[in-house]
Amino acid sequence: DMLCKEEMIELKDIFSVKLKRRCSVKQQGSGTLLGITLFICLKREQNKLKDSTLDLINLSEDHCDIWFQQFRKILAGFPNRPKSLKILLNPQSHKKEAIQVYYEKVEPLLKLAEIKTDVTKIVTEYEGHAVSLLKECELQGFDGVVCVGGDGSASEVAHALLLRAQKKAGMETDGILTPVRAQLPLGLIPAGSTNVLAHSLHGISHVVTATLHIIMGHIQPVDVCTFSTAGKLLRFGFSAMFGFGGRTLAVAEKYRWMSPNHRRDFAVIKALAKLKPEDCEISFLPFNSSKDIQERKAQGSPKCDCDDPWQMIQGQFLNVSIMAIPCLCSVAPRGLAPNTRLNNGSMALIIARDTSRPEFIKHLKRYASVKNQFSFSFVETYTVEEVKVHPRSNSSRYNPEREDTPHETASENSFPWNVDGDLMEVASEVHVRLHPRLISLYGESMEEMHDFKVTCNCI
Numbered sequence: 001d002m003l004c005k006e007e008m009i010e011l012k013d014i015f016s017v018k019l020k021r022r023c024s025v026k027q028q029g030s031g032t033l034l035g036i037t038l039f040i041c042l043k044r045e046q047n048k049l050k051d052s053t054l055d056l057i058n059l060s061e062d063h064c065d066i067w068f069q070q071f072r073k074i075l076a077g078f079p080n081r082p083k084s085l086k087i088l089l090n091p092q093s094h095k096k097e098a099i100q101v102y103y104e105k106v107e108p109l110l111k112l113a114e115i116k117t118d119v120t121k122i123v124t125e126y127e128g129h130a131v132s133l134l135k136e137c138e139l140q141g142f143d144g145v146v147c148v149g150g151d152g153s154a155s156e157v158a159h160a161l162l163l164r165a166q167k168k169a170g171m172e173t174d175g176i177l178t179p180v181r182a183q184l185p186l187g188l189i190p191a192g193s194t195n196v197l198a199h200s201l202h203g204i205s206h207v208v209t210a211t212l213h214i215i216m217g218h219i220q221p222v223d224v225c226t227f228s229t230a231g232k233l234l235r236f237g238f239s240a241m242f243g244f245g246g247r248t249l250a251v252a253e254k255y256r257w258m259s260p261n262h263r264r265d266f267a268v269i270k271a272l273a274k275l276k277p278e279d280c281e282i283s284f285l286p287f288n289s290s291k292d293i294q295e296r297k298a299q300g301s302p303k304c305d306c307d308d309p310w311q312m313i314q315g316q317f318l319n320v321s322i323m324a325i326p327c328l329c330s331v332a333p334r335g336l337a338p339n340t341r342l343n344n345g346s347m348a349l350i351i352a353r354d355t356s357r358p359e360f361i362k363h364l365k366r367y368a369s370v371k372n373q374f375s376f377s378f379v380e381t382y383t384v385e386e387v388k389v390h391p392r393s394n395s396s397r398y399n400p401e402r403e404d405t406p407h408e409t410a411s412e413n414s415f416p417w418n419v420d421g422d423l424m425e426v427a428s429e430v431h432v433r434l435h436p437r438l439i440s441l442y443g444e445s446m447e448e449m450h451d452f453k454v455t456c457n458c459i
């Protein structure tokens with residue numbers, strides 16, 4: 001007895017129950033009853049979830065049946081656990097691994113949890129495929145949508161779900177100020193060459209963790225941005241880079257024949273070799289400023305010169321990040337925007353002004369550390385609700401004649417943006433606006449991230 005270690009599981013961590021039988025080939029019927037098996041979701045270090053089983057041995061058919069029915073009743077009572085999911089799978093993503101990832105790791109767990117699935121393949125080469133798919137497909141009867149792929153697919157599906165929600169609500173998307181929320185929660189299974197969205201959502205890029213969050217019905221609201229130009233909606237998204245980050249992606253897109261990892265390294269080197277600043281005007285609405293002014297007005301404060309809460313900075317900028325979520329990835333364990341959260345109602349605006357190439361490289365490398373990421377004289381960070389990026393002259397636009405190979409840059413007279421890993425080319429001002437908690441994603445709020453930080457600091 002003394003050797004038995006006492007352990008405990010909570011009912012809320014159980015996601016399935018089965019009768020356990022010993023089946024033999026000779027035997028007819030369902031085999032000898034051994035007891036019941038509970039399938040549980042275990043929390044591991046660094047936000048990782050793992051499935052496990054617990055066998056309760058009891059040879060009595062009657063006892064087992066009572067317990068089995070009781071457990072099923074309890075399981076049916078948990079809110080948010082999906083019974084039926086629409087799965088969108090990108091078969092092309094990361095060396096065509098998504099299909100294997102889904103059928104080997106995800107589907108068996110969904111089956112175990114008795115979740116019905118309906119799989120549709122999306123083709124990311126065909127731009128807007130997810131949008132047209134989600135425009136037409138019937139989502140009635142589904143409790144959630146799941147995207148199996150990388151950042152490009154995930155972002156496109158989120159965009160498509162939000163567009164669909166606006167259409168259903170009869171909203172014009174152009175000039176939209178307060179979009180309606182997406183009706184169904186979205187799950188993200190990381191199966192791409194970059195999985196920043198899933199990583200930010202779960203604190204780890206891990207297929208089983210992502211799947212278990214969906215099965216357990218962990219749901220959290222997440223902030224989303226709209227990107228528009230001249231009042232016209234370009235898309236919904238979670239993060240954007242302009243300047244170096246956009247240009248790197250534009251170069252990578254021209255070398256699609258390379259493997260994703262090679263392509264990315266190659267593009268970074270190429271973009272660094274041609275590092276040049278953009279001449280821009282960046283206006284932004286600091287977080288809380290509109291509320292501040294309303295409050296001051298309500299309190300009848302004497303005339304203040306702060307009626308226009310917008311601030312403007314201008315100059316030569318090498319790289320600009322606008323991020324509604326922390327953007328965790330392997331090169332930035334605390335995120336490309338470590339000071340923002342998935343849903344605290346603000347975006348990080350991070351600006352790298354013109355500097356020397358070695359200093360800029362030092363700044364990029366600093367993302368790998370756990371603190372002082374932005375302690376460079378040429379880097380500025382702001383917490384904002386809205387941003388307008390207005391390129392001021394044509395001097396730094398793409399001029400194919402100046403390039404050694406005419407095919408490698410974005411179209412003439414447009415600026416490349418990297419929106420969640422997707423290339424977006426826009427010729428003029430881009431207006432980015434934050435919409436708090438616009439979409440629900442399967443995942444749990446990561447309070448543990450703080451622990452993670454602390455443990456990291458101690459190393």
Ligand SMILES: *[C@@H]1O[C@H](CO)[C@@H](O)[C@H](O)[C@H]1NC(C)=O
Binds near residue numbers: 351
């Ligand atoms: C700049 O670009 C890199 C890589 O493209 C990106 O990871 C980084 O977060 C960007 N932002 C800033 C402000 O340097």
Ligand SMILES: *[C@@H]1O[C@H](CO)[C@@H](O)[C@H](O)[C@H]1NC(C)=O
Binds near residue numbers: 288291292295
């Ligand atoms: C934002 O405004 C609210 C109320 O106006 C205030 O309670 C809160 O502390 C402010 N947050 C920040 C980060 O300034």
Ligand SMILES: *[C@@H]1O[C@H](CO)[C@@H](O)[C@H](O)[C@H]1NC(C)=O
Binds near residue numbers: 346
């Ligand atoms: C969002 O959360 C981060 C981290 O807790 C914090 O530093 C930042 O000030 C928060 N922003 C707002 C607007 O509350």
Ligand SMILES: *[C@@H]1O[C@H](CO)[C@@H](O)[C@H](O)[C@H]1NC(C)=O
Binds near residue numbers: 393394413
């Ligand atoms: C920038 O380019 C556009 C289109 O090519 C042109 O119409 C405009 O006059 C140019 N502006 C400047 C300041 O050179």
